[in-house]
Amino acid sequence: MMSFLVFISQYLFRILPFALLIIAGSPCAAQKPTFRIIDKPIIFDEERKKLSLEYLAQRHGIQQTDPTIKPKMIVLHWTAIPTLEATFDAFNPSVLPGRPDLQAASHLNTAVPFLVDRDGTIFRLLPDTTFARHCIGLNYCAIGIENIGNNDLTKAQIKANVQLVRYLKRLYNIEYLIGHYEYKDFIGTPLWKETDPNYLTGKTDPGKSFMRSVRKRVKDLNLKGSPLQAE
Template structure:
C-alpha cells in the first residue's frame, strides 16, 4: 500500500491512528480547538470532491489514495452519563486530543467502487474521521480491567468487538460528550468513567475517541463485546422521538451507516448484532456478574429496525 500525504492543505487534523490495535497506554492529551477540527473536516470534504480522496483503513490506520471524486456528507455512555448520576459540568468550547502533534481530517471509504461518478448513495457515503482521542493512559486501562473482572469475570481492557451499540448523547454538541468522557470520574460508584468509541456530529463528521481494541464503558452487560457509537442529539419527549430526529438527518445518519458498515466488514459483525442501548438488557449476549441493568431509552428496537434496513 502506498502511503502519501493527504494534501498540502489538510494541516490541522490527524487521522485516528488510534483505530489500529492498541496494546498499551495512550499518551496524555493536548488541547485542540473544535473550530479548527470542523474547518479541517470541511476542507477535506472540498478536496475530496474536487480531486483525490485519501482513504483510510479503520483497522490499520494506514492511508492510500483513491481517484473516486464522490463524497457524502447515548450507557452508560448514552446520553454521556448514567441516569442516576449527573455528568460533570463541561465546556463545549474546546476539545482535547491525544497523539496529535499535527492535525488533519481524512475521508475513509468502505470498499467503494471508483469507476463511477454517479450520485453517492448512503451505501457509498465516505467517512470523515477526525482523531479526538481521549486520554486513556495506564491508570484508566487498569480501571477498565478491574471493572471487567468485577462485571465480566476477566481482568482485561482489551476488546475484540462482536457487537455495535447505538446511542445518542442527550446533548447539543460533540465536544460536551467528549469532555464528559475525558473526565474519567466514577459512574454508579465505580471507575472507569463512561466513554464511547465514536461520536458522530449532526453534520456527519465522525470523531474517534477510543481505539476499538479497548473496552469502553458505554453499555452495562456488553462493554466486553461491543463498540459504542454516540450520535449528537439533544434529549426530547422520548427516546423514540430523539432516534427519529437522527434518522431524519441525512448527513448524520448516512455517516453512521457508513461507519457501521465498515466496522461490520472489518470485524465480521452481523446486522443482528447492531443494537440500540435500549435493547441491551434483552440481548442474548448480555451478562453482568453484579446484576446491573441498563435503564436508558436511546435507540428503541423499532428505530434500530429502520437503521438496520438501511445498512
Template sequence: MDKPAVFLVLFFLIASCGIEKKIVDKPIIFNEEREQLTKEYLLNRYDITQDHIEIVPKIIVLHWTAIASLEKSYEAFYETKLPNWRPDLENVSGLNVSSHFLIGQNGTIYRLMPETLMARHVIGLNHAAIGIENVGGTEDTPLTRAQLKANIKLVKYLNSKYDIEYVIGHYEYTNFVGHELWLEKNENYRTTKTDPGEWFMKKVRKATKKLEFRQVPTN
C-alpha cells in the same frame, strides 16, 4: 475466486478506505489509570482476568448523548473517572463512561478511542461491543438525517473490519440477559434506556439488511 467475488471484495475495500479518510480522530484521555480501571471493571463486572483491555467486537451499540453540543458530549467522555454529576454509577465503578465513536449533528464522525479497546457504554456487553454515540437526542436537538447516514456508513465500515453479529440500539441491551455474550454479574444493575430511538434503528436496519446481522434476542 470468481470475478463477481473479486469485484465485491474490491468494492468493500474501496468503500472502507473512503470512510476511513473521513473519520476525525479526537481522542479522549486513555492513560494508565483508565486502563487499570478498565481491567478492574472487566474483573468485577464480568469475571474476566486479563493483562490487557482488548476486545473482540461482536456487537455495535448505537446511542445518543442527550447533550445538545458536540463539545459538551465530548467532555462527558474525556476524563478518566466519573464526574460528580454521575453519582448513580459511582458504586459500580469509578471508570468514566466512554464510546469509540461520536457523531456530530452535521454527520461528522469522530473516533474517540481504538475500536478494539474496551469502552464503558453498555451494561453487560462492553467486553464485546463497539459504541457509537450521537450528539443530541433531546426534544430540542433530535438526531439528524446526516447522523443517520453517518451511522449507516460507519456500521458498514466496522462490519468490513470485524466479525460483527449484532447491531442494536442501547434500549435493546437487556434483551441479551441470559445470552452467551451477557456477562454482567449483578442482577440488580440495570438502567432504562430509550436511545437512539426505535425509528432510528429501523432506518439503520433497513439500510444494512444485506449484511444479515442476527436478530436481537427476545426475552
C-alpha cells in the same frame, strides 16, 4: 514501427483530455463522498487502563492484561447532550464525574470509540477495539457509537451510522447491531456478562425510529438484533 508508436502516442495525447472529461461527467464517475473518520482522542492514561481492567474483572468476570475487546456487536446510542464539545468534555476524564448510581459499580468514566456529530461528521475517541464503558453486560464485546442529540437525531447521522456500521463489519466479526434500549434483551443469553443481576438502567436511546432507519439501510449485512424481538 517507430513512426507507428509515435502516431499512437500523439493520438492518445490528443484524445485523453476529452476521454477524462467524458468519464468525469458520466453517472458512473459520480463518486459518493469519501468516508472519513476524524481522530479526536480522549484521555486513556494508566488510571483509565487500570479502571478498565478492573471493570472487566469485576463486572464481566474477565481477567485480561490489556483493555481490549473482540467485537461481536455494535451498540448505537444518543448522548442526550446537545453539542460535540460538551459530550467530548463528559467522556474525556478517566474517572466518572458525578452519577453516583454508576459510581457504585465503578469509577471508570463512560465512553465510546465513535461519536457522530449532528452534521454526520464521525470522530474516533478511542481505537476501535479499546474497552469502553457504555453498555451494561455487553461492554466486553460491543463497539459503541454515540450520536449527538436526543430524540431529534438527523438524516446525516443516520447516513454516518450506516457508513460506520459497514466499515466496522468489514474489519471485525460483527454479528449484532442493536440500540442501547435493547441491551436488557440479552440477559440470560451466552453474550450477557454482568456479575450483579441488579445493576441495570432504563434506556430508550437511540430511538426505535432511528434504529429502523439504520437497519433498513444495512439489511444486506444480515446483522442480528435483539434476541427477543425483530423490527
